[in-house]
Amino acid sequence: MNCQRIQDSLLDFEAGALPAAEAEGVREHLKSCPDCQRRWADLQETLVTLDRLPQPAPSPRLRNNFYAMLESQMEAAGESGNPFHAPRPSEHWYSFLLPHRALVQAAAAVALFGVGIALGSRVWPPSDKTSGETAAQLAATRAELAQLRNQVDSVNQLVTYSLAQTQPAQARLQNVVATLGQKKTDEAELATLLGTLAFDPSTNVRLSALEALYAHADNTKVRQGVRAALPRESSPLVQVAMIDFLASVRDREAAPALEQLTRTPRTDEAVRTAAQRALAQI
Amino acid sequence: MVRSPDSIPVPSEIETSDHELMLAVRDGQVARLGELFERHHGPLYGFFVRLTGQRTLSEDLVQQVFYRILKYRHTYRDEGKFSAWMYHLGRRVAADHYRKHRTGETVDREEVNLEHIPDDAMDSGEQAEKNDDLALMQKAFAELPLDQREILTLHRFQHLPHSDIARLLDCSVGAAKVRLHRAVNALRDSYFRMRRHDGAR
Numbered sequence A: 001m002n003c004q005r006i007q008d009s010l011l012d013f014e015a016g017a018l019p020a021a022e023a024e025g026v027r028e029h030l031k032s033c034p035d036c037q038r039r040w041a042d043l044q045e046t047l048v049t050l051d052r053l054p055q056p057a058p059s060p061r062l063r064n065n066f067y068a069m070l071e072s073q074m075e076a077a078g079e080s081g082n083p084f085h086a087p088r089p090s091e092h093w094y095s096f097l098l099p100h101r102a103l104v105q106a107a108a109a110v111a112l113f114g115v116g117i118a119l120g121s122r123v124w125p126p127s128d129k130t131s132g133e134t135a136a137q138l139a140a141t142r143a144e145l146a147q148l149r150n151q152v153d154s155v156n157q158l159v160t161y162s163l164a165q166t167q168p169a170q171a172r173l174q175n176v177v178a179t180l181g182q183k184k185t186d187e188a189e190l191a192t193l194l195g196t197l198a199f200d201p202s203t204n205v206r207l208s209a210l211e212a213l214y215a216h217a218d219n220t221k222v223r224q225g226v227r228a229a230l231p232r233e234s235s236p237l238v239q240v241a242m243i244d245f246l247a248s249v250r251d252r253e254a255a256p257a258l259e260q261l262t263r264t265p266r267t268d269e270a271v272r273t274a275a276q277r278a279l280a281q282i
Numbered sequence B: 001m002v003r004s005p006d007s008i009p010v011p012s013e014i015e016t017s018d019h020e021l022m023l024a025v026r027d028g029q030v031a032r033l034g035e036l037f038e039r040h041h042g043p044l045y046g047f048f049v050r051l052t053g054q055r056t057l058s059e060d061l062v063q064q065v066f067y068r069i070l071k072y073r074h075t076y077r078d079e080g081k082f083s084a085w086m087y088h089l090g091r092r093v094a095a096d097h098y099r100k101h102r103t104g105e106t107v108d109r110e111e112v113n114l115e116h117i118p119d120d121a122m123d124s125g126e127q128a129e130k131n132d133d134l135a136l137m138q139k140a141f142a143e144l145p146l147d148q149r150e151i152l153t154l155h156r157f158q159h160l161p162h163s164d165i166a167r168l169l170d171c172s173v174g175a176a177k178v179r180l181h182r183a184v185n186a187l188r189d190s191y192f193r194m195r196r197h198d199g200a201r
Helices: A003-015 A020-032 A034-051 A060-077 A093-097 A102-123 A135-165 A169-179 A187-199 A203-216 A220-232 A236-248 A252-263 A269-281 B011-015 B018-026 B030-052 B055-071 B082-101 B123-127 B133-142 B146-157 B162-169 B173-200
Strands: none
Touching: A003 A020, A003 A034, A003 B173, A020 A034, A034 B133, A034 B146, A034 B173, A060 A169, A060 A203, A060 B030, A060 B055, A169 A187, A169 A203, A187 A203, A187 A220, A203 A220, A203 A236, A220 A236, A220 A252, A236 A252, A236 A269, A252 A269, B018 B030, B018 B055, B018 B082, B030 B055, B030 B082, B030 B146, B055 B082, B082 B162, B133 B146, B133 B173, B146 B162, B146 B173, B162 B173
């Protein structure tokens, strides 16, 4: 083979794409031709250096934008077959009994709860003639009532959150982004952010909510909210972000939840590793 | 069970080919585009960065490609190969971008010189010393004409076979090999010339 033919086939030779006999011919030629040897060395060095160029990595903006686009396209098309989300109540056998909108469902829950309390007070009216009732029993009843009141407050928050959920994902994301970096965020806004973190169906919106909560990581209620949302979170990505959040503030109270995650066999491997790392940090 | 787009793939998901996923997207399971995005957005982003030298623009172009995949999903054919189709759309998106922003199909080399973009400069360009081989390679690569950067990227970084490259460039496999050969030679000459120049200083 002449030098030109050898040099033309060096690229295929390097890729191992030459037939065996031809490759052997190139090998033999290279042993005795200094010019082709130099060409071969230059080609190898060029390709090795080219391959070593760093692979550029996109910023998180790309992933956020993509999922926001996908979600808005699905919403625009009115598609419900989104496998990333839990089945909607309307897909269950008892769906015909349920109101369709989350807001109406939550309102109905509050109304039913109220009716329950009203009925309860009529059937068992409070009586001051109950001589057998001890002070301890009274205190317990009061505590129970306070707890019930708290539950009603939570349901009210859920109704507020359901209202927010009627907006498209992109608008919800914008709402969250608007609070990013704000040091002065009032209690109601924090509650909405925690609600978003716990209930929003979009992974991106939940992640953005967590990012917004970083500015308030010193707030006990915020840490408590993140701890409560952690075991219910379905996305390993968000779970890992929550664990990092709790580890960054060295939240010792998160230890039981983290230990639980490391013990549960269903826990994602990345989440388990993050939980173990966080446990070592806090 | 609730699934999320970012869940770590289980073995059965790994076995689902790009082609099968794209067929599912085409047939109405639009959310499965997320799996294709997770597999391909990194390499596609790398393709655009090497072509344009601009990170922010490259992210926008990737987004546009996936938007077009969704928009034109009905045109995906059974015999098609997903990655080849995706890069075909990618080339169209890049061409449309350049058509909108300047006249002519070629890119001004100064504009895409990876070392001369202060905001979007590539990491190695920032970190490497001037006489660093990688920085020289970066520079040599950036100074190649767009078509040579493209074929080198498709072959060397995207690992597309010659047949796919030929289909993308609308030429025969032989012609694609010749173009690739020329691009490698041009890169080699430019790189060693820069090295000699650098060593002489």
